[in-house]
Amino acid sequence: MIFELTILGSSSAVPTSKRNLTAHVLNVHERFFLIDCGEGTQMQIRRNKIRFGKINHIFISHLHGDHIFGLFGLISTFSLLNRDKNLHIYAHAELENILTKHIEYFERNLSFKIVYHHINPKRNEVIFEDSKLTVETIPLKHRVPCCGFLFKEKPLLRNIKKVFVENHIVPISQIQKIKEGEDFITESGDRIPNNEITLPPFKQRSYAYCTDTAYYEKIIAIIQNVDLLFHEATYASNLKKMAKDTFHSTSEQAATIAKKASVGKLIIGHFSARYKDLTALENEAKAIFENTVVAEDGERHTIPLTR
């Protein structure tokens, strides 16, 4: 039951020789969710040994080129590889117009169907749900309509103790009920209380993705207590004015959000290409929120199971 983030690209609008354009992949129980898709994303997916066929859902924060230009090549490659499963794209309605025109011209014989889910970046609402998780929009503050995404594992069931299974014959029909908290009735009619035969469930895990955005305190309530927060930190604090003017954040601001939201761990990224050395951004963030790490392309961040 894995819950793991892979960072495919950590640069802002101009890529560098070491940092690709924005894209993340979140693996929740072997479902792979692609979040943003800057140029080069398909190559980064390959380099990081993620199987194309596992990606069925793409979430797009906003329609700036550095977050979507990789869609053209990804869609082309999916089609060349004869994908037949539907591809679900969650984005501002305008993306459907852009991609539809693009596909009409370049991909006349698309091998699969794209299902567009129009999102309203101004609202905080659940836009995706399956048996394992929900995805909510997080309204952000940027030059164009933009939202982050909160991925939240659904409540997990109680775990049946090994020793109980070894010592009793448990009908399959009973297993689900025990996991849900019911007591066990033996063949002879004895009742064994649930808390004697199970352990409490593992905690729900969560990941919040917040880019691109100016410092915006309204997100704090939504991302409160998430295990892992990615928050953009395009600039160091000496460029706070530029961050404000361009609707981006400094690493100090990202850390302030992390602290106020009491998150478990903060990843900063979306760095301006001007920074060859990110020590200043890292130190400024850590001074406010100690458990901060600098995003690196290809790095994986696993949230372990805990009770």
Add this chain to the structure above:
Amino acid sequence: MIFELTILGSSSAVPTSKRNLTAHVLNVHERFFLIDCGEGTQMQIRRNKIRFGKINHIFISHLHGDHIFGLFGLISTFSLLNRDKNLHIYAHAELENILTKHIEYFERNLSFKIVYHHINPKRNEVIFEDSKLTVETIPLKHRVPCCGFLFKEKPLLRNIKKVFVENHIVPISQIQKIKEGEDFITESGDRIPNNEITLPPFKQRSYAYCTDTAYYEKIIAIIQNVDLLFHEATYASNLKKMAKDTFHSTSEQAATIAKKASVGKLIIGHFSARYKDLTALENEAKAIFENTVVAEDGERHTIPLTR
């Protein structure tokens, strides 16, 4: 006086973890010409330490996505870096429509001007000329209008012998004339024959870029005797039928063209993603044309000066 090719991407339509989409850069006397621009080209330019500001001319063979999707990000980055020089793009007229619509939507405040040069892929003609070289189209045989490009250095001047310059006072006004072949008249009126004081000029160098194309003998006359030929070799010989059906070439066919055109060296590339090991393609080509090399991303091929 460098003449050097850098291969940025050597895969066909589907990139792999090691092979990027098609793009080459030719450096002729420190003028950098970009040839095709698949997704990821701007990152490959950076990784290979080629300065964006040196690129003023882009040549596009045809309008399939794997040869042009990198233009979107490259243009965006040029603008974000406040480029002000004109960018010249040589391509089928339709590219102007595509890019114009794209720029209207995504790059409202483009910092520079794009000058479109519409080419006719069906004709062999000079489409670019400056003091150092000419570029000609090479009509190819593909599913859509497509042409290669022949880069040919202009005739170089004779070289004045060191010993002559060391022993005579040569007015600057005379230097150019001597290089052009004139004799030298000393102050005392003596004539020194040109061939005593100069060496023959270095040979003109040339590079022909031929992708995407089926086996097409009509190109042989155009590329006769080029120093360096890049010819696509999407498949091994056992997939000759598929090559024909998709208007691509096998490595045997690429080598046959190289042999018949008596080129100096052949680079094969544009490999199908199915090949993890290219030994078969390499061996099949070498059996026909010995001086064949397999394209590798980031590799440079220099054509040295010879007399």
